[in-house]
Amino acid sequence: MSRAAFAALVFALPGWRSFVLVFAATPLAYYIMATLAALRFYLRERSREIASYAPAVSLLKPVRGVDLGSYENFASFCTQEYPEYEILFGVADLADPAVPLIHRLIAEFPQRRTRLLAGSEELGTNRKVNKLARLAREAQHDVLALTDGDVRVGPAYLREVVAPFADKKVGAVTSFYRGIAEKNLGAELEAVGAASDFFAGVLMANWMEGITFGLGASIVSTKEWVAGIGGFAAIADMHSDDYELGHRIAKAGGKVLLSREAVWTMYPAQTARGFWQHQVRWARTVRLCRPLSFAGLIFTHGLPWAVLAALIAPAPWIAAAYLLAYLVLRLTMAWTVGVWGVRDDVLRRKLWLVPLRDAIYFVVWLASFGSNRIHWGGEEFRMEKGHLVPAGSVQAPVTGTTTNPPR
Numbered sequence: 484m485s486r487a488a489f490a491a492l493v494f495a496l497p498g499w500r501s502f503v504l505v506f507a508a509t510p511l512a513y514y515i516m517a518t519l520a521a522l523r524f525y526l527r528e529r530s531r532e533i534a535s536y537a538p539a540v541s542l543l544k545p546v547r548g549v550d551l552g553s554y555e556n557f558a559s560f561c562t563q564e565y566p567e568y569e570i571l572f573g574v575a576d577l578a579d580p581a582v583p584l585i586h587r588l589i590a591e592f593p594q595r596r597t598r599l600l601a602g603s604e605e606l607g608t609n610r611k612v613n614k615l616a617r618l619a620r621e622a623q624h625d626v627l628a629l630t631d632g633d634v635r636v637g638p639a640y641l642r643e644v645v646a647p648f649a650d651k652k653v654g655a656v657t658s659f660y661r662g663i664a665e666k667n668l669g670a671e672l673e674a675v676g677a678a679s680d681f682f683a684g685v686l687m688a689n690w691m692e693g694i695t696f697g698l699g700a701s702i703v704s705t706k707e708w709v710a711g712i713g714g715f716a717a718i719a720d721m722h723s724d725d726y727e728l729g730h731r732i733a734k735a736g737g738k739v740l741l742s743r744e745a746v747w748t749m750y751p752a753q754t755a756r757g758f759w760q761h762q763v764r765w766a767r768t769v770r771l772c773r774p775l776s777f778a779g780l781i782f783t784h785g786l787p788w789a790v791l792a793a794l795i796a797p798a799p800w801i802a803a804a805y806l807l808a809y810l811v812l813r814l815t816m817a818w819t820v821g822v823w824g825v826r827d828d829v830l831r832r833k834l835w836l837v838p839l840r841d842a843i844y845f846v847v848w849l850a851s852f853g854s855n856r857i858h859w860g861g862e863e864f865r866m867e868k869g870h871l872v873p874a875g876s877v878q879a880p881v882t883g884t885t886t887n888p889p890r
Contacts (some may be wrong), residue, residue: 500795507792507805510785514812517683520690521820528743533642536649540568540641541622545614546581546632547574551665551749554584556635561592565641569596569623573614577601581632607719616715619706628703634660635747643744644703654708654737655729659685660700662829664750669758674750674829675836676844678821684783685741686820694739697729701746704732711735726772745825762844766851780848785809786841813837
């Protein structure tokens with residue numbers, strides 16, 4: 484079917500054409516606003532001098548297995564330019580493959596107070612949170628820095644993320660994450676998507692309403708604020724524990740700040756099926772945590788709107804203008820947010836993957852509405868109000884259940 488025939492069939496009334504052309508410009512306006520949000524945040528933050536506040540810190544590292552560059556990731560926490568801190572690693576049991584690496588770390592950095600704790604009370608379905616609960620109980624210091632097992636940090640990490648707590652109203656500080664990806668299309672697409680799109684949404688939220696959630700790679704808080712939301716037990720059945728931790732602290736009256744200090748996270752090679760399942764799982768998680776915001780993403784999907792506008796445009800030059808505007812504004816936003824702002828090296832090298840990622844993610848976004856079920860660690864679960872329920876269970880989860888998914 485020709486473009487003219489398609490337009491005549493779907494948009495028989497002239498008003499429909501104008502309506503669609505106007506809405507097709509919405510993502511273009513979003514790209515401009517997100518670019519401005521990135522400029523606003525980073526120009527302000529990079530001109531700000533860091534405070535000298537540096538209380539003792541407990542670094543909590545729940546780990547399961549080994550990841551891409553695990554030893555280098557762990558070792559990066561031992562070289563912090565910070566006066567006093569301890570590192571607590573938590574594993575399910577001493578048979579975990581990460582244990583030999585942690586023993587090596589303890590031997591090679593004897594000047595660091597590093598402890599390895601095996602086992603944790605089964606507070607809920609999220610094993611990571613179960614480990615965090617035990618690590619927090621064992622922690623000697625009030626400030627808690629939570630990072631995932633596959634995270635790597637720079638030497639100024641603790642100095643940057645802890646200093647804001649000089650303001651007692653600050654309840655949490657969270658960080659963006661740069662990608663370190665294996666040479667694999669799925670891994671690179673995930674890294675590109677986070678740096679070029681997801682972070683743009685976070686910066687827009689920071690500008691419009693402030694941050695009211697946490698990003699899982701790194702969240703810093705205090706024992707007092709965590710206790711104020713009911714402790715880690717309160718989120719032990721939640722899939723999106725990072726989001727919930729920051730969100731509940733914000734609801735309790737704590738400021739949640741976005742740090743200028745980004746960390747690194749690993750994107751290992753994956754199969755096409757694994758990539759699809761991970762993307763759909765992430766999209767469904769966001770949809771269930773922030774349903775209105777997620778539905779509103781339809782107005783940020785520039786590629787399908789630009790293609791639709793080109794199909795129904797009354798003149799070839801208008802069609803070309805929409806497609807060109809999408810490419811220019813989308814890539815400008817991606818570069819400003821991810822390359823100039825977050826300084827993500829994967830996006831810098833693979834900027835040309837952005838349109839392909841956008842096409843795939845639009846399909847993922849549509850697929851996320853099809854079910855509340857997710858695949859996680861080779862098992863299937865359904866999500867009910869953010870809680871994890873094994874696919875075969877008929878009961879809603881309650882705090883204290885002992886069914887554990889992989890983590």
